[in-house]
Amino acid sequence: MRRLTKLTSISLSIDERFSFPSWFVELGSLSQISLNTHPPGDQAAGDIQRAASPRLTSLSWMVSDLDVTLDEDWIPALPRLTDLSLIGDRVQHTPGVDLEHLLARASEHRRCETGVTARPPRRNVRSHQSQRRPLFAYRTSRLVRNARVRTRSSSRTMKNPPPEVMDQGSEAILAYLRARTARAPIRQWASKLLIVGEATVGKTSLAKQLTGGRYDPNEGQTHGVHIDPLALVHPSEPDITMQIRVWDFGGQLEYRATQRFYLTDRSLFILVWNARARWRDGKVTAWLDVIAARAPQSPILIVATHGDEPSAATLPSDLRARYPQIAGVFTVDSSTGNGIGELEAAVREQAAELPLMGTTWPASWAAAGDAVRALPGYTATARHVWQSMEAAGVDDQTGRQVIARSLHDLGDIVYFADDPELAKKMILHPSWLDARISAVLDSQVVADARGMLSRAERDRIWGDLDDPDLSDRLVRMMERFDLAYRIGDAETSDMVALIVERLDEARPPAADVMWAQAGQEPDFRELGIAYQLKSRQAGIPTWFIAREHRYTTGVHWAHGALLHDRDPAHPSWAMLVDDGREQPTIELRVRGRFPVRFLSVLAEAFERILDQRYPGLLEQRLVPCICTPKTFGACAHLFSLDQLIYEATDRDPGADGKVRCPKTGKRLDARTMLDGLRGSALEAAIDSMRHDVDTVLKAVDRQTTSLERIDQHGLSTLNGLRTLLEHRADAGLHCPSLFEIEDIGRTGFPPARTLELRLWCEWPYGPHGPHALASGVGVYHVRKLPPWLSEYLPYLTALATTLGLIVPLAGPGLAAAGVQLTERTKAGFEFAAKFTEDLTESALSRTPSGLPRAKPADGPRRLAEIGADFRALRAALIKLDPRQEWGGLTARERPGDRRIVYLCREHVRAMEYPYAAAAPS
Structure with a gap:
């Protein structure tokens, strides 16, 4: 290798068994370097810097531990460097040269605009995310027209930029870095201490001891949350005082659904139980499950109160092994102060080590x-x-x-x-909001009305508010927390909201009657999925009932709901049931002629709630047996999703892709039961099980009939829009992104080719999904082919293909699905596809070495590795429409994932308001 002195491009993959090659530094002509290395990173970093010549234009480096040091003068010494891609895990800081210096160089020395686009991680890194391993990747690209930084992070250990900035997307990261370069950053010495536990265990008395309050033997129960300041001297830096806010939470069950939103990660937790009772009565493990799910990076101190009183209660000996976050176990007595000093010392030590402290x-x-x-x-x-x-x-x-x-x-x-x-x-002040919400949850009138909040009761509870609009705003906030949803007319209805945390415990008789009637539809199918959870947690499943209220039938209870898809052509019904156990299994079944899309919508929403609010709570996914679909619950058997996947993909010549119900003995097609899970639970399970996604989906597709093409199209449309919304969210920018294009010939003076852009509504649901706006609105004209459009066309074409607007999904499949495209619309998207063929090679040639290149036919999921420049798209559209009217399109959050979608007026209302559903006839 030493003889290859004129070698210009090299790609190396080196595992932990080998050291970095010494001959690498002698390759002085390299212009492109692609590396995949393991520790020690600093050794490789030194060799890479020595080998990099002024000719280097592209460096892509994936390393297991990217916490390495790069020479501060190294990047400025590479005048031709246009691409730098550094990818790794266990990252706490942007490596070596801070990213802001790279941005400054990109803008100052290249004299080009500095922008940001998002590049979601590739599929092969999902395994890292499923194990909650930190991942960080960033790329700088200095192009002639535009310098771009592409970022994506799932790391909760990241300190610079902090996760609160990283999670907001690329624009936020760029704003943070610019602010850091404008003035020297300063260190912050503040964090949170959260005291949690069951009711009446002594949390408030303990909080008072820590914050200097007076002990009250008649202390009442805390309603909601109470916050007090605590100042502690840093244990190793005596000149620094740490400012800690102590959050004392009420332990009553009705408050826990709201408290979950304040259990933020990278805080310090004190879990309190009463030493006079058994630890099981304090639900210590259930609380540990909550903290581990909501705040996996947070240390936990377990404190037994009433320690001066005799008690034989002890914690399990293996508790620390089961919950590594436990940083100490203490016994105190708030009435005498015994043990408080030791606890305060532990709080000081643990607080000093919190990620936010000193950031x-x-x-x-x-x-x-x-x-x-x-x-x-x-x-x-x-x-x-x-x-x-x-x-x-x-x-x-x-x-x-x-x-x-x-x-x-x-x-x-x-x-x-x-x-x-x-x-x-x-x-x-969040505590003020929590008190206002707690007043509603405490209302006996609301409880007696089975969760219904009347206008009169709302005015009584919040009658002291000076702002006349604040009452409605508070109801809307409860809706955003998935604690309630509005009902009726905002101005005239007697009832204003349903409070899901106050739903009746009993299952209404109408639920079974209506569900049975739904099973009498001709040619109906039944599909389902079930979720086995590690423990019972507040808000499950009531948050889901609130979030999906637009499908309400008015039949719901604390442990379930009957839902109805409003699609007039192909209605579907869904039943959600929680079995009520301490380790619950929650079943979701859907009935209808075409149930796939509805099941996918509901499964996505439920899993999104679990992922966002209780990551790690899901034990396993199960699939309900469909051997006797006419009566809900007739067959209680649940198949493991793992088993169904293996049966569906078994390549043994004698395999038939079927499983046998152990209760009835019937043989069922595993692929049929997997069909409704595409795009939601199935792909997530496949990733976690290391199965090949394409293999499983092809096995599912083999059992597809012409009748199921409608289901296929509905799911394809939904998945295409999901991908678009994910990419826009990663970019941290929002604008209408779906439009058709028409070449209207040469116009103007001097004559030039003119393109007409027509915006589309991004409605993701049935019956026909996204659609063109009414004639004459949302129409813009551009001359020639502007650079921003040429770069966006490959993404737009792939998106349109996935949505079924152009081949290969267009044609007989769409006709069977009832989708009618005008000749003008088909011509518009086919025009985009034709242009893409000419532009693809030049657009994709900018893909940095070391990353696989995508083709438009691969769809947006593969194009994610390149990404769409939504920043350039948004800037161009604003220039075309300075008032941002977008032909009447309005930005709204999609309930399933809370991502922004642009809708026409008709679908804005359809997204926001529940509809009146009658029982099936």
Whole structure:
């Protein structure tokens, strides 16, 4: 290898058994380097820097541990470097040269605009995410027209930028880095201590002992949450005082659904139980499950109260082995103060090690955060908050948005940035909001009405509010927390909301009657999935009932609901049932002629709630037996999803892809039961089981009949829109992204080719999914073929293909699905496809070495490895439509994943409001 002195491109993969080759430094002509290495990273880093010549244009480096050091002067010494891709896990900082220096070089030395686009991780890194292993990747690309940074992180250990910024997408990261370069960052010494446990175990008395309060032997129960400050001297830096906010949570069951939103990660937890009782009565393991799911990076101190009283109660000896987050076990007595000193010392030591403690923050951002915290009152308009930030030195709106969202994520304020109405006002003190919500949950009138909140009761509970609009805003916030949903007319109805945490425990008789009637439809099919959870947690399944309320039939209870798809051509019915156990299994079944899409929608919503609010809670997925579909629950057997996947993909010549029900002996097609899970549970399970996705999906497709093409199209449409929304969210930018194009010839002076763009509504559901806007609205004209459009066309074409708007999904399959495309629409998308054929090679040639290249035919899922430049698309559309009217399209959150979708007026209402559903006849 040493003789290859003129070698210009090299790709190496080196595992832990081999050291980095010494001959590498002698290859002085390299212009492209692609590496996949294992530790030691610093050795490889030194050799790479020595081998990199001024000719180097592209470096892609994947390393198991990217916490390495790069020479600060190394990047500026590479004048031709246009692509830098560094990918690794266990990252706490951007490696070596801070990313802001790379951005500064991209903009100052290349004299080009610095922008950001998102590149979601490749499929082969999903296994890292499923195990909650940190992953970080970033790329800088200095192009002639535009310098771009593509980022994606699932790391909760990241400190710079912090996760609260990383989670907001690329624009937020760029704003953070620019603010850091403008002024020297400062260190922050603040964090949270959360005291949790069952009711009446002594949490409030313990909190008072820690914060200097007075012990009260007649202390009443805490309603909601109470917050007090605690100042502690840093254990190793005596000149520093750590500011800790102590959150004391009420332990009553009705409050836990709201408390889950404040159990933020990277905080310190104290789990309290009463030493006079058994540890099981304190539900210690159930609380440990909650903390492990909600805050996996947080240390836990377990504290037994009433320690001066005789007790034989002890914790299980294997508790620390089962829950590694446990950092200490203590016994205290709040009445005498015994044990408090030892506990306080442990709090000081653990708080000093928290990720937020001592983290750096842009100086102007830190001042802006302090300014917001100092605002008077309980609420403030967004305009008032922006003004306070501007006065503190943050003069760009992107930065202000990132700060507000970060304060929301940290629990300092409540700000629903993606809701146009709620975003107009912020809650400055979450404890105030919690008290207002707790007042509704405490209402006996609401409980007696089986969860119905009347206008009169709302006015009684919140009658002291000065702001006349705040009552409706509070109901909307409860809706955003999935604690309630609005019903009736906002101005005139006697009833204003259903509070799902106050639903009746009993299952209504109408549920079984209506479900049985749904099974009498001709040619109906039944599909389902079940979720076995590790423990019972608050909000499951009531959060799901609130989030999917647009399908309500009015039949619901604390442990289930009957739902109905509104599609007039192909209605479907769904039954959700929680078995009520401490380790519950929750079944979701769907009936109808075409149940696949409805099951996928509901399964996605349920799994999204689990992933976001209780990661790690899911024990396994199960699939209900369908041997006797006419009566719900007639066959209680649940097949393991693993078993069905193996049977569906068994290549043995004698295999028939069927499983046998152990209760009835009937043989059932495993592929049929998997069909409804495509796009949601199935792919997630396949990834976690290391199965090949394509193999399983092809096995499922082999059993498809012409009657099921409608199901296929509905699911394909839904999955295509899911992909688009995911990519837009990763970019941290939103704008209409689906449109058709028509070449209207040469116009203007001098004559030039003119293209007409027509926006589409991004409605993801039935009966026909996304559609063109009415004639004459959302229409724009561009001359020639602008660069932003040529770059977006491959993505648009792949998206249209996935949605079934152009070949290969167009044709007989769409006709059978009842989708009618106008000749103009088909011509528009086919025009885009034709242009893409000419542009593909040049567009994809910019893919950095070391990353697989995608083809438009692979669809958006593969094009994700390249990504769409939504920043350029948005800038172009705003230039075409400065008022951002978008032909009447409105940004709304899709309930299933809370991502932004652009809808026409008709579908805005369809997305927001439940409909009146009658029992099937």
